[in-house]
Amino acid sequence: MRGALLAFGGTLLAGVIAIAYAQDIKPDRAIKYRQGALTTMAWHFGYLGAMAKGEMPYNKDEAIRRSAIVAEVSRLPWEGFTPGSDQGAPTKAKPEIWKEPGKFKELQTKLIDETGKLATVAKTGDEAAFKAQVGATGKACGNCHDDFRAK
Amino acid sequence: MRGALLAFGGTLLAGVIAIAYAQDIKPDRAIKYRQGALTTMAWHFGYLGAMAKGEMPYNKDEAIRRSAIVAEVSRLPWEGFTPGSDQGAPTKAKPEIWKEPGKFKELQTKLIDETGKLATVAKTGDEAAFKAQVGATGKACGNCHDDFRAK
Numbered sequence: 001m002r003g004a005l006l007a008f009g010g011t012l013l014a015g016v017i018a019i020a021y022a023q024d025i026k027p028d029r030a031i032k033y034r035q036g037a038l039t040t041m042a043w044h045f046g047y048l049g050a051m052a053k054g055e056m057p058y059n060k061d062e063a064i065r066r067s068a069i070v071a072e073v074s075r076l077p078w079e080g081f082t083p084g085s086d087q088g089a090p091t092k093a094k095p096e097i098w099k100e101p102g103k104f105k106e107l108q109t110k111l112i113d114e115t116g117k118l119a120t121v122a123k124t125g126d127e128a129a130f131k132a133q134v135g136a137t138g139k140a141c142g143n144c145h146d147d148f149r150a151k
Numbered sequence: 152m153r154g155a156l157l158a159f160g161g162t163l164l165a166g167v168i169a170i171a172y173a174q175d176i177k178p179d180r181a182i183k184y185r186q187g188a189l190t191t192m193a194w195h196f197g198y199l200g201a202m203a204k205g206e207m208p209y210n211k212d213e214a215i216r217r218s219a220i221v222a223e224v225s226r227l228p229w230e231g232f233t234p235g236s237d238q239g240a241p242t243k244a245k246p247e248i249w250k251e252p253g254k255f256k257e258l259q260t261k262l263i264d265e266t267g268k269l270a271t272v273a274k275t276g277d278e279a280a281f282k283a284q285v286g287a288t289g290k291a292c293g294n295c296h297d298d299f300r301a302k
Contacts, residue, residue, distance in 0.1 A: 021198075021201050021206050021207040029194075033190055035187065035190075036186065036189075036191045036194070037187065037191045037194075038187075039183055039184055039187030040187045040188045040191055040224075043180075043184040043231070050172050056172040069223075069227065072223050073224075076191060076220065
């Protein structure tokens with residue numbers, strides 16, 4: 001009984017500590033984090049877009065490397081849209097993000113799906129298919145920006 | 152012969168296009184990219200540091216997930232230290248980065264090694280070893296900041 005109570009106390013304490021750490025994360029840090037992750041993704045996707053548009057030559061190894069990075073990083077920004085971080089630092093995030101979480105989540109999932117496909121198709125070395133998938137991925141970025149990012 | 156000349160011309164053209172794209176990347180974009188990647192890494196490492204310091208409870212799954220992200224992202228910032236990007240936007244990057252590329256590279260490699268070890272040890276679930284490796288990884292961050300980041 002005493003052990004159970006102690007264990008229960010420990011679990012409570014752990015929960016309180018976890019909440020305390022999360023609360024320590026101020027909105028400005030969350031905003032900078034998600035912007036950082038999105039900037040990281042955009043940098044690498046920029047090269048893939050340049051290849052797709054013929055602004056730089058297609059290179060299979062680079063396509064593979066940067067697509068894999070984009071696929072990984074596309075999972076990261078979303079945890080930075082913490083409650084209350086609609087303000088606290090300059091941000092283009094629209095309030096709709098917190099009002100329509102289901103729709104926002106759906107568009108995240110769509111992006112992650114498309115970047116996953118991009119990483120897969122890059123490995124095949126099929127240049128035309130790769131370029132088409134860059135287009136589909138760019139569309140997934142844009143769809144979310146249309147609804148949830150201010151101009 | 153004509154084919155060889157055409158192929159040579161094509162290679163030259165491809166090289167010129169690639170250089171043109173790289174030159175289009177202005178220093179301020181490179182600076183924002185590398186800061187974005189470093190901010191992304193710091194966000195996730197912050198949770199691991201909080202676990203190691205007891206500011207939040209150790210959680211094996213979270214330790215695995217965030218360590219894997221840190222290991223991946225630790226490879227990314229360095230291509231943002233492009234020639235000429237010692238200025239162009241607010242940056243704490245010291246000029247030494249471009250004067251001592253060998254030493255800078257060595258510290259990048261050290262960090263990538265340590266984050267790789269962190270991702271590996273996180274998977275074992277050995278809490279003490281994980282916490283020790285968080286310390287070793289933090290030291291690798293700090294070593295580079297000491298020499299190459301302004302206060």
